[in-house]
Amino acid sequence: AKASGRDQVKFFNPMMQASLSARAAVETELHEALKHEQFILLYQPQVGCEGRLLGAEALVRWQHPRDGLVSPAVFIPVAESTGQILMLGRWILHTACLQLVAWQGKPEYAGLVLSVNVSARQFHHPDFVSEVLRTLDETGADPTHLGLELTETLLADDIDNLIAKMKALKARGVRFSLDDFGTGYSSLSYLKRLPLDQLKIDQSFVRDLLVDPNDTAIVRTILALGESLDLEVMAEGVETIEQRDALLNLGCRRQQGYFFGYPGPPEALLDGRANAR
Ligand code: C2E
Ligand code: CA
Ligand code: CA
Ligand code: CA
Numbered sequence: 001a002k003a004s005g006r007d008q009v010k011f012f013n014p015m016m017q018a019s020l021s022a023r024a025a026v027e028t029e030l031h032e033a034l035k036h037e038q039f040i041l042l043y044q045p046q047v048g049c050e051g052r053l054l055g056a057e058a059l060v061r062w063q064h065p066r067d068g069l070v071s072p073a074v075f076i077p078v079a080e081s082t083g084q085i086l087m088l089g090r091w092i093l094h095t096a097c098l099q100l101v102a103w104q105g106k107p108e109y110a111g112l113v114l115s116v117n118v119s120a121r122q123f124h125h126p127d128f129v130s131e132v133l134r135t136l137d138e139t140g141a142d143p144t145h146l147g148l149e150l151t152e153t154l155l156a157d158d159i160d161n162l163i164a165k166m167k168a169l170k171a172r173g174v175r176f177s178l179d180d181f182g183t184g185y186s187s188l189s190y191l192k193r194l195p196l197d198q199l200k201i202d203q204s205f206v207r208d209l210l211v212d213p214n215d216t217a218i219v220r221t222i223l224a225l226g227e228s229l230d231l232e233v234m235a236e237g238v239e240t241i242e243q244r245d246a247l248l249n250l251g252c253r254r255q256q257g258y259f260f261g262y263p264g265p266p267e268a269l270l271d272g273r274a275n276a277r
Contacts, residue, residue: 026078029064034087038063041095042263046115046234046256053270054254055113055147058096059263060088080119089122093132097141099266104142108270115147115177120154129168136172144173149200152184159190166195177234182218192229198254199226203237206257209246216250223251 033039040063043056062070079085096116103109122128136143148169154162166176177198178186182205201222205215219235226233235247238257247255261269 023078026075027082027084030075030079030082030084030088033062033064034084034091037091038065039088039091039095041092041099043099043114043266043269044256044263045261045269046113046254047260048255049253051260053112055115056269057115057149057256057263058092058099058117060092060117076119080121083121085119085121086125089119090131090135092116093135094139097135097139097146100141100145101139102266104145111145113145113147113175115149117149117179120151120157123150123154123162123165124157129165132169132174133172142173143169144175146173147175147177147197149177149179151179152181152186155184155186155190159193163193163195170195182222188225191225196229196231198232198234201233201235201252203257206235206237206239206243206247210242216246219247219250219252 040061041058042061043058045053046055046057048054060072060076062072062075064070076085079088093116096114100114103112103114125131132148135141136146170176175197176195177200178191178194178196179200180202181199183202199222201219205218205222207215209215209219223233225231232254233252234254234256235252236256238244238247238255238259240259243257244255244259261271
């Protein structure tokens with residue numbers, strides 16, 4: 001009885017209860033949001049040599065009727081733990097593919113790759129591959145212009161299954177990036193086996209690139225790794241011209257960040273910084 005009493009005291013810790021009810025509220029409201037499609041995708045440019053547009057990353061926002069635009073940092077983790085990410089992820093992929101089709105016909109977007117973030121829970125769903133293929137077929141999106149961004153958390157699970165799924169999508173031309181690279185636990189032996197196309201250097205290494213020599217060393221190492229494994233390397237979180245130049249000097253030409261453009265509506269993608277956000 002004492003023990004359960006203690007547990008109760010623990011459970012009713014006001015801080016914890018506040019966060020629990022906030023989470024429950026997010027879950028309930030997400031349910032409504034999914035029903036009424038209160039989401040939008042914003043697109044952030046990814047550039048290569050001399051600022052040439054290589055593609056865009058799709059980033060989801062929740063247009064909350066009361067709170068306005070809600071950051072994915074607030075609702076993606078909740079959606080992941082409740083499983084709502086499955087429905088949301090389907091909407092995201094479908095919407096991204098429709099955007100890809102809208103771009104496909106226009107010469108100024110030729111060759112552009114649209115990258116979509118995929119949560120581990122989504123990727124692990126047994127129907128993930130067939131759903132992606134069906135979405136590509138239904139929308140008419142060119143699979144070779146679709147990129148999927150995965151994170152290292154995926155590597156915690158059955159690696160052979162992961163590789164088989166990636167290969168099934170790669171067979172159709174879908175590209176794969178490993179997001180937030182350097183922050184997780186990917187073992188180098190896994191990295192070699194994954195049919196990846198790109199590593200994305202996490203923005204935490206770009207942030208202090210000019211002041212922290214360790215970050216320069218890390219970026220150098222990731223670039224060398226990319227070179228030897230024959231993977232593209234993209235830096236994210238590039239906010240200043242100094243960061244851009246430091247990365248260029250290290251040999252990293254693929255870059256993404258506020259310096260080149262904020263996530264914005266699809267029409268703004270070609271406008272660069274002028275129409276930021
Ligand atoms: P992420 O995939 O690492 O996305 C990059 C985040 O950095 C985005 O935040 C982007 O807006 C932000 N960012 C871009 N350039 C800069 C910069 O120069 N400086 C700084 N400080 N930040 C920059 P956002 O849009 O708030 O997304 C946060 C995270 O939420 C994403 O991190 C991703 O993990 C998740 N997320 C966003 N959209 C989706 C989605 O459609 N599906 C899933 N599963 N997750 C998503
Ligand atoms: Ca990403
Ligand atoms: Ca990232
Ligand atoms: Ca991140």
